[in-house]
Amino acid sequence: MKYATGIETKKRIVDAAFKLMAHRGFDALSIDDIMKSIGRTKGSFYVHFNSKEELLYEIMETRLDRGYNQLADEILEELSREPCQVRPLLEKITKEVYSSLGENRLTWTSAFYHLLIHSRKNEVVQTWLKSNAEQWSSLLNHVVEKGQETGQIRTDVDAQVITNMMMGIVMGYDILYMIDRPVNDEEVNLIHDWMFV
Amino acid sequence: MKYATGIETKKRIVDAAFKLMAHRGFDALSIDDIMKSIGRTKGSFYVHFNSKEELLYEIMETRLDRGYNQLADEILEELSREPCQVRPLLEKITKEVYSSLGENRLTWTSAFYHLLIHSRKNEVVQTWLKSNAEQWSSLLNHVVEKGQETGQIRTDVDAQVITNMMMGIVMGYDILYMIDRPVNDEEVNLIHDWMFV
Amino acid sequence: MKYATGIETKKRIVDAAFKLMAHRGFDALSIDDIMKSIGRTKGSFYVHFNSKEELLYEIMETRLDRGYNQLADEILEELSREPCQVRPLLEKITKEVYSSLGENRLTWTSAFYHLLIHSRKNEVVQTWLKSNAEQWSSLLNHVVEKGQETGQIRTDVDAQVITNMMMGIVMGYDILYMIDRPVNDEEVNLIHDWMFV
Amino acid sequence: MKYATGIETKKRIVDAAFKLMAHRGFDALSIDDIMKSIGRTKGSFYVHFNSKEELLYEIMETRLDRGYNQLADEILEELSREPCQVRPLLEKITKEVYSSLGENRLTWTSAFYHLLIHSRKNEVVQTWLKSNAEQWSSLLNHVVEKGQETGQIRTDVDAQVITNMMMGIVMGYDILYMIDRPVNDEEVNLIHDWMFV
DNA sequence: CATGAATGAGAGTTCATTCAT
DNA sequence: AATGAATGAACTCTCATTCAT
Structure with missing residues (x-):
């Protein structure tokens, strides 16, 4: 009441x-x-x-989970359709994540890394962050595997390795962004070019 | 005395x-x-x-500049020799950076990101971080350009883009490391494979 | 309603x-x-x-007046009867006071001494406590005097002195009870033995 | 330093x-x-x-232990002398305790009972109070036993019972004192009269 | 160089009380 | 009669900083 x-x-x-x-x-x-x-x-x-x-x-x-729950539902649904183009899905996950938050990127990134730092002294936060990363990783991995199955993504590299690389790159670019050395989207495309056959 | x-x-x-x-x-x-x-x-x-x-x-x-001054001198000197293999130089910069610090990786990384966060409210720190990133970027860029000149690194991608990508990846992997999702060195090699012809 | x-x-x-x-x-x-x-x-x-x-x-x-109003009525009535045995009346007042409250002794005692302490900074409480003590004292005194008149209680000691002593002892035993050094009822009987001829 | x-x-x-x-x-x-x-x-x-x-x-x-350590030494020493008059010793313990503290009685008593109340929610205080009461009780008991051995105190009542009674009375009189119903020293003498043969 | 006493601003938290709903 | 939001004063405790010794 x-x-x-x-x-x-x-x-x-x-x-x-x-x-x-x-x-x-x-x-x-x-x-x-x-x-x-x-x-x-x-x-x-x-x-x-x-x-x-x-x-x-x-x-x-309520503010820092990158909206994975909603995003995951959309992605997984699109993943089950045939035919399915995975590249736009990956770009959605990596590039459009901030816009989907309805939040200024710098604000969000900064808050997130403050939380990351805080996690060193707070176990609840640490657990949450890890589980959050796992969810994201799992979602990306699904997409990459689907891409490999359908011959869209190179198969000479393990799906999990590709996933880690993408997560690392997104996070790294966040950091560069905070240091005021923003990386333009074209650069991210190059990584994608490498992945896709 | x-x-x-x-x-x-x-x-x-x-x-x-x-x-x-x-x-x-x-x-x-x-x-x-x-x-x-x-x-x-x-x-x-x-x-x-x-x-x-x-x-x-x-x-x-004294403790957080990743020892670039010393490292830079060594790298630049090796870069001027002929013939010059750039791949080990890049690996030195990206992979061996922590060991060269004589410091535990987690300690160093953690301290660095604490500083990064702190920079949002301290202009001196902000300036220092940016200049620090620029030094690192410039060093990497020299190596990449040398690699392109000598036909060791692919030339279809701009040297600065490759540099950014490498910095982003190193920083991103730091973050994953802090979230307790460490990335093994083999994965970093794959990025290098992509770069080198 | x-x-x-x-x-x-x-x-x-x-x-x-x-x-x-x-x-x-x-x-x-x-x-x-x-x-x-x-x-x-x-x-x-x-x-x-x-x-x-x-x-x-x-x-x-409503909870801390030791139920004197009711108790007093009963005692005074019994006191007016002839013949009247005063020892059971005194025991009723001193020993059965807690059971007549329908209350756990430790709870009651503890609450009472909290109030006593509180009285140092609250004049209303102080006045109430003093008047409460006077009522009790007066009731006891009546019984003791009756006992002296009827030859049941020694007369070489002033009634008021005996009254004070009894009150002091009851309160003191409360305190010992709170410090976890309870005194058994037999000991109280000895005091009574001393009083009665 | x-x-x-x-x-x-x-x-x-x-x-x-x-x-x-x-x-x-x-x-x-x-x-x-x-x-x-x-x-x-x-x-x-x-x-x-x-x-x-x-x-x-x-x-x-430093302020609330009734100075037993010093008092105990004096009492025990006097107890070992022959001949030994125990009544003044008991009076010293019960009546002169406050003056030996160099402290206003009301202040001391009030502080002590505040502590007693506080002990209900603090185990350290509770333990301290109990041990404090035990020391006092033990000291009194020594004196009473000596009195019984030397024929100065009645032996038809157990030494421990007499000890408890005295402690209860002293504490009870403290309480009456706080309620503003002070008991004069003559009354305490009567208790002693009862004890001594 | 080093110490420990002192400061004052500010932190998180509790709580009796008021009040519109 | 009961609710939950809001207030403001008071609380214990922390800490960067100063300073006489």
């Missing part, structure tokens, strides 16, 4: 915290700042969360 | 801080902890540094 | 608060905890009480 | 806290108040203690 304003406030807290976290990291973000930024007082933070840590988990689950 | 112990202490502070930073990040690291870990009290920290920020810059400059 | 649940709720608040107070003291007891323990939310506390302090007074009056 | 001012400040913190605790109890006593009352800021509290709890233990050990 929650009140609408409560749900709304909670959402605004998560949004504000997500943005602040991208800028300064989770530890450097104070509850006072979050609440001030949405025009509330810090006491009321605890109406919506039991602790600051709980807020982190909420951010993780 | 009379300052010998002082210089020694300063070095020990940097070393201790570097290791603690890899674990917990720079913000979460207290001066008290650093000094306790080397058997001194926090008051004397300010004998060696004017502020905590100054310590960060010292760490950056 | 329509307020039946309201009155019921108020009673349940007092009961729950009494038990929590015995465990943790009045200050350490939060309205949230009390209301949660009876399945209500803290907002509705203020339907029944104007403040937390008011709740304390309600507890004092 | 502590500084004199540090030791002095720590002592002043304990003194101030002891007095505030007597008035308001340990939980209601804020570090801010303590430090303000001695003209220091609350940040410096943690130079001397690691936590508020540690302060409680310091108070317990």
Whole structure:
């Protein structure tokens, strides 16, 4: 029997915290700042969360999972159709991931790597990140295997190796992006050219 | 002579801080902890540094530059010899970078990404990181160009693109390493296979 | 009729608060905890009480007065009968006081001493406690005087002195009980032996 | 290599806290108040203690142990002399305990009972209190036994029972004292009269 | 050079209380 | 009568920094 304003406030807290976290990291973000930024007082933070840590988990689950659940459903469905072109699917996963988040790429990337760093001291976050990576990896692997089965992707390299390479490259490009050395999409295409026969 | 112990202490502070930073990040690291870990009290920290920020810059400059200065000299020298095999040089840069640091890979990587994250709120760090990336990129680029000139590396792809790709991959694999999904060296070889004719 | 649940709720608040107070003291007891323990939310506390302090007074009056009003009536009535045996009356007052409360001794004692401590910073409580002690003292004194008049209790000691002694002993044994050094009833009998001729 | 001012400040913190605790109890006593009352800021509290709890233990050990260690030595020594009058020894233990503390009785008693209440939620305090009571009980018991051996104290009652009774009475009178119903020393003499042959 | 005492700002958290619904 | 959102003051504790010794 929650009140609408409560749900709304909670959402605004998560949004504000997500943005602040991208800028300064989770530890450097104070509850006072979050609440001030949405025009509330810090006491009321605890109406919506039991602790600051709980807020982190909420951010993780609602803002940082790269929307795999929805994306995975779409991809897997398209994968089951015949004939199936896998290259656009892969590009969807690797290149369009940020746009599908409805989020500024730098904000998202920055928040994500803040989380990665934070995972070193928080087991829950560590577990979540690992499982998140596994989901992504598994999804990519499905697509690559399908590509190999249908003769679209080279078969002289193991599917899992290709998958790892793609994940590594996407993450690496995220990092370069943060260091202000963005890599253009054409470069990513070259990797794809190498993969596809 | 009379300052010998002082210089020694300063070095020990940097070393201790570097290791603690890899674990917990720079913000979460207290001066008290650093000094306790080397058997001194926090008051004397300010004998060696004017502020905590100054310590960060010292760490950056002495422990986190991937040893490019030394590495660059060696590489450039070998590059000027004839004949010159570039593949081992590239592997040296990408694969052996951590061993040349005399440092545990996870410690170094972790510290580096803590710094990366920190750069979002500190312009000095941001500038340093960018210039650091540029040095590395420039070094790699020299090697790739030499490889193309001597017919060892494919020329249908721009040297800068190959360089970016390699940097991205190395960084991406670092990240996977931190998420506990290490990538074996064989996989990196495949990327090299693609590059080399 | 329509307020039946309201009155019921108020009673349940007092009961729950009494038990929590015995465990943790009045200050350490939060309205949230009390209301949660009876399945209500803290907002509705203020339907029944104007403040937390008011709740304390309600507890004092309904749960902590050792039931003297009822007890006193019984004792005084029995005291007016002839012949009257005073020893069982005294034992009733001193030894059976807890059972007559329908309450666990440790709970009651603990709550009472929490209140005693609280009295140092609350004048209302202080006054109440003093008046409570006076009532008890007065009741005991009546019995002792009757005992002296009828030759059952030694007369070489002033009635008030005997009364004080008994009160002190009962309270002292409460304290020992709380420190986990319970005193058995036989010991109390010895005090009585000393009093009675 | 502590500084004199540090030791002095720590002592002043304990003194101030002891007095505030007597008035308001340990939980209601804020570090801010303590430090303000001695003209220091609350940040410096943690130079001397690691936590508020540690302060409680310091108070317990330095201000609340009724000085039994010193008292016990004196009593036991006098007990070994021949001939030995035990009545003054008992009176010393029961009546002069507060004066030997160099402390206002109400302050001491109040602080002690605050501690007793606090013991319900703190095992360290509980253990300490019990052991404290045991020491006191043991000391009293020695004196009573000596009194019985030398024919000064009645032997128709077990020594331990007499000990318990005395402890209970002293504690009970403390309580009456707090409720503002002080018991005069003459009354305590009557208890002694009963004991001594 | 090193120490330990002191500072003051700010952190996360709790809680009695108010109030629109 | 009951709810849950919001407030604001108070709490314990942390920490970069300063300074007399």
